[in-house]
Amino acid sequence: MQPDLVFREPGGRSVYVGDVKYKLATTARARSSDYYQLLAYTTAMDLPEGMLIYCRGQNDTDHRAVTVRHAGKKLVVRSIDLTGPPEQVEQEMEVLAEAISG
DSSP: OOOSEEEEOTTSOEEEEEEEEEEEEBTTBOOHHHHHHHHHHHHHTTOSEEEEEEEEOTTOOSEEEEEETTTTEEEEEEEEOOSSOHHHHHHHHHHHHHHHHO
């Protein structure tokens, strides 16, 4: 398994996992297969939460979260708008980073 993003503490312990999808989100909803993939990552890494990151389509919401019953895993979906000027994309990335760092 190779997630796109793994955040670690200085000692090397994984604290957060993310996977980037190069497709559009629809109303901040992920595809079932993407949720299953993220659930596998969070389970294998023994993490309570992980994030799927999509490109935001026009008029889509920017985030959503689901909690997997009986697994205790929170699967967060965030989308970013990559259609604007560099300054706007940078702002989108800062908001994303803030969401990850909690």
